Amino acid sequence: MTLYPELTDDARREMLRMMVLIRTYEEAILREYHADKSPGFDIGAGLIPGEMHLSAGQEPVAAGLALHLTTDDAMTATHRPHHVAIAKGVRLREMTAEIFGRETGLGRGRGGHMHLFDPETHFSCSGIIAEGLPPALGQAFAFQRRGTDRVAIAVAGEGAANQGAFHESLNLAALWKLPVVFVIEDNDWGISVPRAKSTSVTSNAVRGAAYGMPGIRVEENSVEGVYDAAGEAIARARAGEGPSLIEVHTLRLWGHFEGDAQGYRTDLEGVPGHDPLPTYRNALVARGVITDDDYATMQASAVERVEDAIDFAKGSPVPDPADALKYVFSEGAHS
Template structure:
């Protein structure tokens, strides 16, 4: 892998982490002294993706704004990596009128048609819509692809299996991505899934299945390169599972009493791990690290400021923008 690509992957991961840390800060700022999920500038649930940056960075490095991504209820990393407007996304998270959905959707229902991005709070919901997008791309005769992302727990849903079957049958240009962070809310993978790797399930539908271990961004990049190229060439779908890591709780406020691995989690953080690799190999130095961090911080804080400047929706317009 060339140096420019490795630096781009690193920049994307830093930007995502910087964003999630800022949202974490803003989310908890006015929920004290007693945590109240409904209080503050960002009310409601919040699912953050710290630790899962390698999946989004490695996959989206091969995509353009003409390609589609359907993400999960933990969507910010894929939204950022796929080029969703960060200002409007942040305003949406804050529930403001300049948001992607004019403040009506919140962080689990981001929708940006400019880059074909969407997400949902429903488990495995993004898989069927990705088929529709892929079918549209195929019928138009373009080489655009759809990427459908879900967690390892959702691989047991009917929508997952139905989508793989139909995509394989019709040779649709889809890359199915599973983020295996080992926990379906509070249920460990070993207690819910009968196979060690969901990538093995691809064989049942006659498509390639690959599992990337160690939360390796370069491993994801290599595997996604093959899967995206296969889809663009008209050879059909692939299934890619990444063994990743959820650094923080399932949602903010999650006490995580069910997790016995927390003591060792920080040591597996993919960001400092990759940074050290690049330092050791002469790709990064201290000046470059500081420059990347400063640029990410400036972009994120600008988006936060934009969101805070945006007005709250007028309650009188609550029934607007609906079907009936």
């Protein structure tokens, strides 16, 4: 008997709907990011200057986690954060404005796409590898001390599992039996380095045993596999039974960053055939869970929401340079 909600057809439709929304969003950001960076690619040019890391292909991780979480639960993410931010419920308009560097953004345009902070949904991310794990511990510690059943989720890439912060966080979480779930997204590539060249184990899930916590690896980028693994781990955390480690073998459809020529990748030819979106859509159609019309409706709804967010961002003001130091320090009365 499972301790988490049974995976119903309604839940399957919701996970597909979330995956469609995420992919639609990333395709729109891809379009806007490259729109004014030609004829020669200039990373500093355009409406969205700077690096851009998109999550196309990794939607199952976000969609499989989301149905088990409430607004009050906390989540930290990586430099590739849009999919989990959307799944956690971060407001699309304000998130997009932040990516465009506008005053109406989550961080008033000061953080950009790798530094999204939304106190309303308890979501944050960082461009520093493995940086999100220690803050998740702090959140979980606070939840535990307050006697709540809230949980913290720390999402990181497989490269982060070789960082000291990963091992320190797992050790302390297990020692204090904190309500935190560590989720590793294994997309096979740490920037341009294949995991086999950087990691001594074939699955980071086995590292959970070293810290006395359950570890499970979800294969084939399965959104239903993520749902099951996350459901068990989150229920365990809510019950006061401590942390868990989940690794998901997922897929990076596009480059590490936009502008990445990907000359190092030997797997590119077969990548489109592993796209999780048509794979899951086709599976649900074959099982009679959705129809082609249902899928078209999901796509239309996603486009409407995403384009609304893009328009909001483009129509928002750019921060005044005179306010560059504003919001850096707390402003208030001093005794």
